[in-house]
Amino acid sequence: MRQAYPTAQVEVWAFDEHRLGLKPILRKVWSKRGQRPIATVHHRYQWLYLYAFVCPHSGLxxxxxxxxxxxxxxxxxxxxxAEAVGAGDNKQILLVIDGAGWHRAKQVVVPQGIHLEFLPPYSPELQPAEHLWQLSDEPLVNRKFENLDALEEALASRCNILSAMPEVIRRHTLFHWWKEA
Structure with a gap:
């Protein structure tokens, strides 16, 4: 890619999406011996999606x-x-994504400065963005949300916190084999 754009800044990013909803995320928790922890849940099947772009080298x-x-x-x-990171003539982004149908459709419009690179099928372990979900889910675990607005508020707050923690993001997403552009 550097040969095709010798004067441009080139970055490698990864992308994935994560479904979250009113069906709670349950995890084990510590409790005193002989006591059972209680997690109030209300199973409802309403969803929203967290779209995450990550640059493993910088943690952005x-x-x-x-x-x-x-x-x-x-x-x-x-x-x-593309607008947020300034992709264009002077900045080229190689975006590593999975092969979901909505990523490969003919109707996908790829902005200038963005280049899509598809992972092999059935290889989520190669996707750095997959490792963001354990971080984004943390404040949602074992909690009941009354509606999608309350869930979105908690999720937005968590995303703002994670955006200010590039070193934590790097530790979770920068695989030893992940190449810099």
Whole structure:
């Protein structure tokens, strides 16, 4: 990629989306011997999606909370991401993504300065963005949210906190084999 754009800054980013909803995320917790912890839950099947872009080398992230996954929403997220990071003639972004149908559709509009690189099928372990979910889920675990607005508020707060923690992001996403552009 450097040969094609010798004067441009080149960065390698990864992208994935994560479904979150009113169906709670349950995890084990410590409790005193002989006592059972109680987690109030109310199973409801309403969802929103966290779209995450991460640059493993710098630990920078861009987060978008969107109502669904589709080609239209993916196009919107790509456009917003390109604008946020300044992709264009002077900055080229190689974006590593999985092969989901809405990523490969003919209707996908790739903004100038963004280049998509697809992972091999069935290889989520190669995707650095997959490792963001344990961090983003932390304040949501074992909690009941009354509605999607309350969930979105907690999730937005968590994303802002994570954006200010590039070293934590690097530790979770910078694999030893992940190449710099």
């Amino acid at each position: 992230t861009q987060w978008f909370i969107l109502p669904r996954v589709s080609v239209a929403w993916f196009n919107r997220a790509l456009q917003e991401f």
